[in-house]
């Protein structure tokens with residue numbers, strides 16, 4: 001058991017199994033579960049034996065007490081928490097299936113972005129662009145507790161748990177769309193796989209089912225945040241040290257603001273999740 005209240009901004013505890021204990025006023029206690037059987041289409045080895053974990057991750061969707069919803073629901077936002085157990089499946093680190101998002105209706109739109117925040121553990125976010133003939137650029141963004149990552153429009157995303165313990169992560173997203181899993185199932189995962197390596201260091205290998213080798217840029221969450229205006233703004237709003245501060249003195253130490261609290265206290269700041277084409281993404285999605 002572990003108390004996540006301070007880091008999550010909601011009164012949650014994590015059980016040894018990786019499942020969360022959630023007060024009824026906060027949301028449904030029963031998660032959607034992704035089992036090894038569900039995940040076979042996305043694995044490097046779809047015939048992996050059952051020696052790894054049988055349940056790989058738990059998704060708790062649409063959390064938040066009614067009083068908080070009054071603040072963010074008018075903005076069309078939804079808050080979720082996902083827990084990835086530690087371990088590997090036939091050597092491949094536990095990960096999510098991976099998906100793309102659709103775009104809002106309307107001319108000139110780009111697909112819905114997403115914001116992740118790490119509550120406990122470490123995350124590797126494998127982001128790849130959504131070109132119809134296969135991605136041409138991809139990032140492996142490494143994030144630690146308190147850090148936030150903006151998934152830009154038109155980028156598919158997989159989350160990997162590279163750590164020895166559970167990875168608990170939050171996300172804000174537009175409330176109504178359905179994710180698109182087909183491209184990841186067709187190519188059996190993202191453009192790279194991450195396997196357990198010696199000394200706890202992951203080993204990345206390209207997925208041979210992609211039509212070309214996609215270079216993978218490995219960045220810290222701070223480096224990735226610096227690439228686009230929305231990333232920089234969210235980083236500052238989370239009270240994280242400014243990634244572009246150069247030689248400026250470090251800010252006074254203070255705990256980062258939980259991603260949940262940021263959305264409740266300042267939902268307007270997340271409006272880019274709902275109307276992405278109205279915002280500047282040129283640091284990322286213009287580079288194709």
Ligand SMILES: [Fe+2]
Nearest residue numbers: 099114157179
């Ligand atoms: Fe997503």
